[in-house]
Amino acid sequence: MTSFSRAVSAPVIYTVLAAGALITLAPFAIGLMTSFTTADQFNTGEPLSFPAPPTLQNYTGLADAGFGRALVVTALMTAVILVGQLTFSVLAAYAFARLEFPGRDALFWVYLATLMVPATVTVVPLYLLMAQAGLRNTFWALVLPFVFGSPYAIFLLREYFRGIPADLIKAARIDGANTLDVIVHVVVPASKPILVTLSLITVVSQWNSFMWPLVITSGGRWQVLTVATAGLQSRYNAQWTLVMAATTVAIVPLIVLFVAFGRYIVRSIVVTGLK
Amino acid sequence: MGYALLAPSLFGVVTFLLLPMLVVGWLSVHRWDLLGPVEYVGLDNWRSVLTDPSFATSLLVTALFIVIVVPTQSLLGLAAAAMLARSLPGSGFFRTLYVLPWICSPLAIAVLWRWILAPTDGAVSRLLGERIEWLTDPDLALPVVSAVTIWTNVGYVTLFFLAGILAIPTDIQDAARTDGANAWQRFRRITLPMLRPTLFFVLVTGVISAAQVFDTVYALTAGGPQGRTDLIAHRIYAEAFGAAAVGRAAVMAAVLFVLLVGVTIAQHSYFRRRITYDVV
Numbered sequence: 001m002t003s004f005s006r007a008v009s010a011p012v013i014y015t016v017l018a019a020g021a022l023i024t025l026a027p028f029a030i031g032l033m034t035s036f037t038t039a040d041q042f043n044t045g046e047p048l049s050f051p052a053p054p055t056l057q058n059y060t061g062l063a064d065a066g067f068g069r070a071l072v073v074t075a076l077m078t079a080v081i082l083v084g085q086l087t088f089s090v091l092a093a094y095a096f097a098r099l100e101f102p103g104r105d106a107l108f109w110v111y112l113a114t115l116m117v118p119a120t121v122t123v124v125p126l127y128l129l130m131a132q133a134g135l136r137n138t139f140w141a142l143v144l145p146f147v148f149g150s151p152y153a154i155f156l157l158r159e160y161f162r163g164i165p166a167d168l169i170k171a172a173r174i175d176g177a178n179t180l181d182v183i184v185h186v187v188v189p190a191s192k193p194i195l196v197t198l199s200l201i202t203v204v205s206q207w208n209s210f211m212w213p214l215v216i217t218s219g220g221r222w223q224v225l226t227v228a229t230a231g232l233q234s235r236y237n238a239q240w241t242l243v244m245a246a247t248t249v250a251i252v253p254l255i256v257l258f259v260a261f262g263r264y265i266v267r268s269i270v271v272t273g274l275k
Numbered sequence: 276m277g278y279a280l281l282a283p284s285l286f287g288v289v290t291f292l293l294l295p296m297l298v299v300g301w302l303s304v305h306r307w308d309l310l311g312p313v314e315y316v317g318l319d320n321w322r323s324v325l326t327d328p329s330f331a332t333s334l335l336v337t338a339l340f341i342v343i344v345v346p347t348q349s350l351l352g353l354a355a356a357a358m359l360a361r362s363l364p365g366s367g368f369f370r371t372l373y374v375l376p377w378i379c380s381p382l383a384i385a386v387l388w389r390w391i392l393a394p395t396d397g398a399v400s401r402l403l404g405e406r407i408e409w410l411t412d413p414d415l416a417l418p419v420v421s422a423v424t425i426w427t428n429v430g431y432v433t434l435f436f437l438a439g440i441l442a443i444p445t446d447i448q449d450a451a452r453t454d455g456a457n458a459w460q461r462f463r464r465i466t467l468p469m470l471r472p473t474l475f476f477v478l479v480t481g482v483i484s485a486a487q488v489f490d491t492v493y494a495l496t497a498g499g500p501q502g503r504t505d506l507i508a509h510r511i512y513a514e515a516f517g518a519a520a521v522g523r524a525a526v527m528a529a530v531l532f533v534l535l536v537g538v539t540i541a542q543h544s545y546f547r548r549r550i551t552y553d554v555v
Contacts, residue, residue: 008358010361010363013358013361013363014363014365016358017355017358017359017365017366017369020355020369020373021369021372021373023426024372024373024375024376024426024430025372025375027387027388027391028375028387030391030398031387031390031391034390042396043396047398047401047402048398048401048402088283088284088287089284091280091281091283091284092280092281092283092284092285094280095276095277095278095280095281096281099276099277099280100277101276101277101278104277107281107285110288110293111284111288114288114292114293116535116536116539117292117293117295117296117532118483118486118487118531118532118535119487120487120489120507120508120511120528120531121295121296121299121528121529121531121532121535122291122292122295122296122299123511123512123515123528124299124302124511124515124521124524124525124528125294125295125296125297125298125299125302125525125528126291126295127309127515127516127521128298128302128307128521129290129294129295129298131309144291145287145291146291147287148283148284148286148287148288148290148291149283149284149287151284151288151292154284179276179280204378207380208379208380208381208382208383210380210381210382210489210490210493211489211490211508211512214493215512215515215516225380226380226382226383226490229380229382229383229386230382230386230493230494233386233389233494238396240390240393240396243386243390244387244390246383246386247383247384247386247387250379250380250382250383251379251380251383251384251387254378254379254380255375255379258371258374258375258378262371263367263371265374265378266370266371266374266434269374269377269431269434270434270435270438
């Protein structure tokens with residue numbers, strides 16, 4: 001392929017790449033701009049003109065619509081799921097990678113098989129289970145299905161743990177470390193890259209999750225940002241400056257994460273392949 | 276010790292992944308309206324869903340959506356990867372930038388596009404000074420929803436093709452060039468065959484994720500106009516949580532599951548059979 005594109009000149013490539021960048025960025029840019037525009041200017045001024053003067057009124061409007069709470073709930077949900085997933089996935093992956101016990105391989109195949117279960121299919125039955133457990137519209141309902149680890153994370157961690165030199169673990173054992181010590185002091189420090197990868201992927205997917213929070217919560221109490229944004233959009237369809245402020249709040253934390261960890265995120269996507 | 280370490284995740288896998296699969300089957304022969312008691316109805320749900328024209332429409336629309344989205348995003352991703360693979364200065368910047376839409380919330384992205392495409396005060400209509408019903412014209416809605424999905428996914432697909440291309444040993448290309456193969460021949464005879472695993476991955480994951488698109492439809496069109504963008508995931512949602520016909524939704528979820536597993540197996544065997552010749 002390198003040679004295929006060598007048939008095309010560099011200026012042509014740059015032109016196409018720049019066009020792609022423009023198409024990628026323009027929607028974000030005009031959305032951001034609109035979020036700082038007064039409703040008045042938006043309705044009567046030139047289309048897509050710069051905010052003159054820039055205003056924060058849309059963002060204060062969001063605060064009145066309960067976005068502060070939604071932001072906190074989303075952050076809390078993401079944090080709890082992140083900690084749970086990492087902890088329990090590491091424990092399970094270590095058992096699969098380094099311990100011998102009857103039924104280990106059969107269990108591992110069961111975990112692998114669950115990778116085929118699509119989230120869209122489980123939403124309806126999960127709703128029934130949560131309803132039966134009396135957990136509808138609770139924080140528990142938001143986090144429980146995801147907090148006990150993910151088979152995919154376990155699969156990736158297991159591969160990684162198998163690559164850790166056995167001598168490292170043996171040395172710690174000789175020094176009297178038990179299994180938990182080994183995990184905390186040897187395995188985890190040796191697995192930082194894959195743990196960073198899994199953390200980024202988990203944060204991105206949980207921050208963005210929509211369908212499950214939409215069905216399992218109602219009202220403002222446990223509303224997450226995506227659900228709040230969707231609700232705002234359907235309630236204030238014509239107030240686009242306010243709605244653009246909402247999408248900005250939903251997107252900006254991820255853009256910040258992206259600017260800070262862009263390279264890691266790109267690598268993480270290639271490593272995990274999954275959202 | 277092994278079991279103790281596994282206990283939490285095993286609880287999660289059994290309760291939130293395996294049990295729901297059983298519950299889908301169980302629910303499909305019951306009637307439930309989200310609030311009242313659950314009532315056994317035999318195969319009524321199956322009969323009513325499988326003869327329901329709106330379910331057939333939804334399957335058809337989903338198939339069309341997949342046929343538009345997956346090949347287009349793969350071709351665009353391949354083209355972008357081909358250009359980035361030359362590693363011109365700044366390639367890394369573009370590669371990272373293109374992934375931006377993919378990591379953002381699909382719901383927020385869809386709301387953003389809903390404004391851009393709004394007929395009266397949307398960005399496009401105001402710039403063109405013309406009212407276009409992007410999302411309510413029955414002929415435009417599905418292509419537009421597809422386009423937004425493609426816009427979101429291209430950068431992601433590009434990453435995989437780029438990784439695949441960069442993994443091809445350069446000496447094979449050099450040898451072919453020495454033998455007088457032109458750029459197109461080298462692409463067709465070397466790059467494409469060697470990208471087969473990448474292509475397989477991109478197509479399978481593309482189909483599986485396109486078959487489950489929900490947020491985009493929910494915020495852009497809510498399945499309309501006239502069910503023209505009523506993708507299967509949205510139909511399941513609307514059936515269960517809009518119409519409160521949970522048993523029917525379970526039937527649809529079961530059908531989707533069987534189709535997705537079928538797609539995975541079919542694509543696997545096709546790719547095994549199709550291109551297994553050696554490269555050199």
